[in-house]
Every structure is written in C-alpha cells, then in structure tokens.
Amino acid sequence: DTEVTQTPKHLVMGMTNKKSLKCEQHMGHRAMYWYKQKAKKPPELMFVYSYEKLSINESVPSRFSPECPNSSLLNLHLHALQPEDSALYLCASSLTHQETQYFGPGTRLLVL
Amino acid sequence: QKEVEQDPGPLSVPEGAIVSLNCTYSNSAFQYFMWYRQYSRKGPELLMYTYSSGNKEDGRFTAQVDKSSKYISLFIRDSQPSDSATYLCAMSPYYGGSQGNLIFGKGTKLSVKP
Numbered sequence: 001d002t003e004v005t006q007t008p009k010h011l012v013m014g015m016t017n018k019k020s021l022k023c024e025q026h027m028g029h030r031a032m033y034w035y036k037q038k039a040k041k042p043p044e045l046m047f048v049y050s051y052e053k054l055s056i057n058e059s060v061p062s063r064f065s066p067e068c069p070n071s072s073l074l075n076l077h078l079h080a081l082q083p084e085d086s087a088l089y090l091c092a093s094s095l096t097h098q099e100t101q102y103f104g105p106g107t108r109l110l111v112l
Numbered sequence: 113q114k115e116v117e118q119d120p121g122p123l124s125v126p127e128g129a130i131v132s133l134n135c136t137y138s139n140s141a142f143q144y145f146m147w148y149r150q151y152s153r154k155g156p157e158l159l160m161y162t163y164s165s166g167n168k169e170d171g172r173f174t175a176q177v178d179k180s181s182k183y184i185s186l187f188i189r190d191s192q193p194s195d196s197a198t199y200l201c202a203m204s205p206y207y208g209g210s211q212g213n214l215i216f217g218k219g220t221k222l223s224v225k226p
Contacts, residue, residue, distance in 0.1 A: 004155075040120070042200055042216035043156065056213075090155050100146065101214065103155035 004104035006091050012110045015081060021107045023074040023091030031097040032074040034066060035090040037106070043090055049074060050097045081111045115139050118201055118217030127226050131188040135201035135217045138182065142203040142215075145177050147186045150198045150219065159199075160186070191224045198222070 004025045013019050023032065031050045035043035048056035049068040057066075063085075065077040074091055088108050092101040118135045125131055133147075143164055148156035160175040162168045162184075168175045174187040184203070188195055201217040 006155075040219075042218055045213065088153070088155075100158060100161055102158060103148070105155045106153075108153065 004091055004093050004102055006089075006104040006107050008107055009105070010108045010110075012112065013078065013081065014112055015083070017081075018077070018079045020078065021076040021089055021091075021109075023076075023093075023104055024072055025093040025102075025104075026072055027093065027095075027102075028071075029093035029095050029099075029102075030071060031094045031099070031101075032068065033092040033094075033101060034064075034074070034076050035092065035103075037088040037090055043103075047076075048097060055097065078109075081109075083111050085109065086111045115215050116201065116203060116217045119220055120218050122221040122223060124223045124225060125191055127191060127193060127224055129191050129224070131191050131195070131222060131224075133186040133188075133199050133201075133220050133222070135184050135203075136182055137184075137203060137215075139203075139205075139215075140179075140182065141205040144204050145175070145184050146202040146214070147173075147175055148200040148202060150200060152197075156200055191222075193224050193226050196223045 007022045034046040037043045046060045047066045052068045063080050067075040088106040090106045091104040094101045116137045146161040147159045149159050150156045162175045165177050165179045172189045176185040198219040198221045200219040202214045
C-alpha cells in the first residue's frame with residue numbers, strides 16, 4: 001500500500017457545524033501533515049505530527065483542531081469555520097519528518 | 113523577494129514538444145529539490161527529487177539543479193496531453209523538508225494540446 005487516503009472527498013458545511021476530515025496511510029510513515037490549498041496557490045503548511053506528537057502548528061486558528069490517534073491516522077476537526085476557510089485540505093505523510101512527503105488526494109471543503 | 117519564484121504560466125505547447133519548467137530561489141541553504149505534479153482538483157504527486165547540483169532522469173522527465181545560479185528546471189520530452197497539469201517546485205535545506213517546511217513555488221500550469 002503506497003498511498004495516502006483522505007475522506008470525505010468533498011464536504012459542504014455551515015458556519016455553525018462541526019465536522020472532521022480523516023487521513024490514513026499504511027506505509028509505516030511516522031510524520032503526517034495537514035496543508036491548506038486555495039485555488040491557484042501552492043499548499044500552505046498547517047500542522048506537522050511526528051511520532052504522533054504535534055511538532056508544528058503554523059499559527060492556525062483554533063477552529064481547526066488536529067488529532068493523531070495512532071501512527072496511521074490523522075484527523076482534522078472543524079468547528080465554527082468561516083467562508084474564507086473554503087479550500088482543498090491536503091494530508092501528506094513521510095517516513096520521518098526529514099523524508100520526502102507524499103500527498104493524499106485532498107478534501108474539497110466549502111463553508112457556507 | 114520571495115524565497116522561491118516560479119512563473120505561473122499558463123504554458124501551452126503542442127503534443128510532442130519539449131517542455132521546460134523552471135524555478136529560481138534565493139536561499140543558498142536549499143539542498144533538496146522536488147517537483148510535484150498536480151492535476152486539477154487532486155493532491156500533488158511527487159515526480160522527482162534531487163540533491164544538490166546535477167541532473168536526474170526518469171523516463172521522459174529530467175530534473176536539473178544549478179546551485180551556483182540558484183536555478184532548477186524540469187524538462188518533459190515528447191509531451192503528452194496527459195501531462196497537462198500544474199507543476200510545483202519545492203525545496204528545503206533538508207531531505208523532504210525538515211519539520212515539514214517545504215518551500216513551494218506558486219506552480220506552473222501546463223497545457224499540452226493534441
């Protein structure tokens with residue numbers, strides 16, 4: 001298994017909703033990442049987990065809450081989002097935080 | 113000056129053409145250079161990575177790094193319509209980007225016409 005999977009593919013939510021994005025990999029990678037990508041822009045790093053511990057939070061608003069339940073899973077909990085949070089949310093993983101990153105297909109989020 | 117500069121295009125070429133995609137950078141500490149391909153509405157896919165200066169070839173793709181000029185290139189030979197995508201360069205002082213801090217270019221949108 002050489003891929004990163006993300007669910008759901010698409011998500012529409014209101015500003016008062018609570019939802020979660022899920023990311024999974026079975027490559028034995030110990031570093032996992034969340035990125036946000038707006039249209040025609042490169043990915044922007046949000047969070048880095050290394051060995052299931054949060055190692056980087058790039059000053060992301062608290063309405064985004066990451067969770068790493070185990071070495072294969074990464075969640076991003078969403079609450080009280082704003083319309084400007086609409087974007088493609090990408091998960092990536094790497095063997096360690098110093099190895100090449102492999103991206104999942106992303107979750108396209110629309111906040112109404 | 114941004115750390116990584118990449119012409120966003122769009123770049124349109126006929127099928128079979130040789131495509132040259134480029135990035136320039138300012139941080140001389142960058143040693144690891146990657147090219148990702150991103151199809152519309154999909155996640156980035158790692159195409160190639162290189163360390164320091166030199167060339168690396170993989171099928172129709174060649175990655176070239178010139179550290180003295182702080183310039184990297186990706187060449188695509190015999191381009192195909194399926195190569196139509198956005199190509200992102202990324203770089204880091206460390207292999208893969210220590211602590212996740214890959215520095216991305218803006219991406220170049222390529223269209224290969226049949």
